[in-house]
Amino acid sequence: MKKNIKSLAIFGGNPTFTNVLPVGQLNLPDWESFERSFRGIFSRRYYTNHGPLAQELESRLSNFFGVAHVICTTNATIALMLAAKALELKGKVVLPAYTFIATAQSLTWSGLEPVFCDVDAETHMITAEAIEPLIDDNVSAILGVHLWGGACTPVDLEALASKYNINVYFDAAHAFGCSCAGVNIGNFGNLEVFSFHATKVLNAAEGGCICTNDTDLAKRLRNIRSSYGAGESVDVPVTCNGRMSEAQAAMALLALEEYPRIRQENKDRMDVYMQLLVDIPGIAFIQQKAEGAYNYQYVVVAVDSSLFGLDRDQLVAVLEAENILCRRYFFPGVHRSIPYSQNYPQYENALPVTDMLCNNVLQLPSGALVSLDDVRSICELIRFIYNNACLIKSKL
Ligand SMILES: *Cc1c(COP(=O)(O)O)cnc(C)c1O
Numbered sequence: 001m002k003k004n005i006k007s008l009a010i011f012g013g014n015p016t017f018t019n020v021l022p023v024g025q026l027n028l029p030d031w032e033s034f035e036r037s038f039r040g041i042f043s044r045r046y047y048t049n050h051g052p053l054a055q056e057l058e059s060r061l062s063n064f065f066g067v068a069h070v071i072c073t074t075n076a077t078i079a080l081m082l083a084a085k086a087l088e089l090k091g092k093v094v095l096p097a098y099t100f101i102a103t104a105q106s107l108t109w110s111g112l113e114p115v116f117c118d119v120d121a122e123t124h125m126i127t128a129e130a131i132e133p134l135i136d137d138n139v140s141a142i143l144g145v146h147l148w149g150g151a152c153t154p155v156d157l158e159a160l161a162s163k164y165n166i167n168v169y170f171d172a173a174h175a176f177g178c179s180c181a182g183v184n185i186g187n188f189g190n191l192e193v194f195s196f197h198a199t200k201v202l203n204a205a206e207g208g209c210i211c212t213n214d215t216d217l218a219k220r221l222r223n224i225r226s227s228y229g230a231g232e233s234v235d236v237p238v239t240c241n242g243r244m245s246e247a248q249a250a251m252a253l254l255a256l257e258e259y260p261r262i263r264q265e266n267k268d269r270m271d272v273y274m275q276l277l278v279d280i281p282g283i284a285f286i287q288q289k290a291e292g293a294y295n296y297q298y299v300v301v302a303v304d305s306s307l308f309g310l311d312r313d314q315l316v317a318v319l320e321a322e323n324i325l326c327r328r329y330f331f332p333g334v335h336r337s338i339p340y341s342q343n344y345p346q347y348e349n350a351l352p353v354t355d356m357l358c359n360n361v362l363q364l365p366s367g368a369l370v371s372l373d374d375v376r377s378i379c380e381l382i383r384f385i386y387n388n389a390c391l392i393k394s395k396l
Contacts, residue, residue: 002384005391010321016377017323024199025297025367027262029254037250046246050230053249058209060256065186067211069218071225072244072252076173076195076208080106080143082242083191083210086220087167091138095171096126096152097335097347097354099145103171104334107143115139116335116344118351122287124300124361125152128160135160141167146175146185148286149201149266149297154180154188161189169193172211176202177263180292186211191221196252199367201266201297202259204252207244262368266296269366269375273299276379280386282308299364300329302357309389312360314396318385324378326362333358 007013028034041047048054054072061070073079084093084106093107097116104114115134117126124147131142144157154170161168168188172178173195175185186192191214194200196207212218222231225242244252255262277283282304305311310318316326333354334340335347364378385392 001380005388005395008318008321008385008392009323010318011395015321015323016381017374020323020325021365021374021378022367022369023325023327023363023365025201025203025262026198027201027203027255027258027368029251029258033254034250037254038247041246041250048243048245050226050243051246051249053246053253054244057244057249057252057256060253061209061211064256065184065211067184067186068213068215069211069221070186071210071212071218071221072249073208073210073225073242074244074248075197075206076171076193077102077106078240078242079193079195079208079210080171081109082221082224082240083169083193084110084112085224085238085240086217086236087141087169087190088237089140089167091140092136093141093143094131094134094139095143096145097333097351098124098330098357099147099171099334100173100330101334101337102173103143103145104340108339112140113138114340114344116340116347116351116354118353119357121353121356123150123152124148124286124357126157127153128156131157132160135164135166139164139166141169143169143171144189145171145173146178147298148300149174149178149295150286151175151178151180151185151292154185158189173197173200173208174297175295176200176297177259177295178293182292187213190214190217196248196255201262201295202252202255204244204248204255207248207252209244263295265368266366268372269370270296270299272372272375273364273366273379276376277301277382280308280383282306282386283382297366299366301362301364302360303362304360308386310385310393310396312362314393315382315385316362317396318392319378319381322381324365324381326364328358329361329363331358 191212196204
């Protein structure tokens with residue numbers, strides 16, 4: 001517990017944590033299970049090319065999501081690129097400006113023009129109302145993004161896409177295990193893409209998958225994923241290597257078994273954060289509006305400097321000195337990153353909510369390496385910082 005501001009690490013005091021507290025999930029299976037799985041891979045000598053573990057994972061995930069087809073991939077970025085090809089998209093695609101850069105990069109790789117849409121200040125996600133004015137004859141799809149372990153409004157986006165007879169698909173990298181209006185994420189739009197990166201709630205070290213209920217689309221995706229055409233061979237415009245290895249599938253299968261426990265632990269951390277921070281002025285949790293299940297993967301708050309006394313970057317600097325890593329999300333914004341800032345200068349001042357969020361949003365530590373006591377210490381520290389904000393600011 002800090003007594004006065006001199007005891008803050010940024011002013012020379014001892015850091016609250018001796019070891020650095022990470023932000024991400026970093027959930028790992030126990031070593032014995034991992035070893036058993038890997039011995040199996042070694043004894044079969046079947047390392048890749050849609051092996052038995054990749055096949056088992058696809059069928060388990062298909063049950064988990066309640067979706068007809070799951071196509072596992074090397075990672076989610078490749079999956080989004082395969083998706084754009086399988087949907088034969090042309091021209092422009094509307095996506096939220098407030099997202100991870102890979103969402104937009106997948107379009108650039110596919111020769112498509114991203115059309116950045118501003119987001120809702122409370123949910124941080126796009127809405128059908130904001131997308132509609134951006135749709136013209138050159139727009140072939142909407143690429144929705146489910147953020148922060150919740151869902152954007154997929155039913156509204158589907159209705160909008162069908163009104164204009166265009167495609168709609170989703171970057172669901174954050175939305176493993178979530179649902180909306182009683183339907184699991186994975187079942188919306190033409191397809192949905194999940195990520196199994198190490199910082200995501202389901203960790204396969206690297207990995208991802210595409211979910212779809214469209215059998216023809218699934219066949220095309222499988223053919224595009226493997227240059228040699230795994231499964232039934234159908235004509236596709238281009239092929240690639242987006243296969244998931246057996247090693248990744250082994251990790252993902254173990255992680256899938258652990259998911260209910262991981263989700264519960266995430267929720268426990270989230271509950272403590274919310275309980276201890278909710279009354280601090282200028283610290284706002286996201287208001288999830290959609291009815292449904294969440295994975296509580298990201299503890300995300302927006303910092304309002306006029307109420308809190310310090311701005312987001314000042315708070316990050318104070319916390320990082322205490323060995324509490326925080327992530328500024330998404331920073332810089334996609335439209336302010338190369339190549340988009342150069343190629344599409346029209347967005348410079350056209351996305352006020354996205355700019356506000358890029359400047360104010362902070363992800364606090366959660367995941368496997370963060371205990372409930374750690375969370376309590378972080379909250380106590382944030383309260384101390386709030387109570388002394390004026391003085392801290394004057395000395396920064
Ligand atoms: C992590 C992430 C991706 C990329 O996933 P990879 O599996 O790392 O390629 C895409 N979109 C969003 C929103 C993400 O958070």
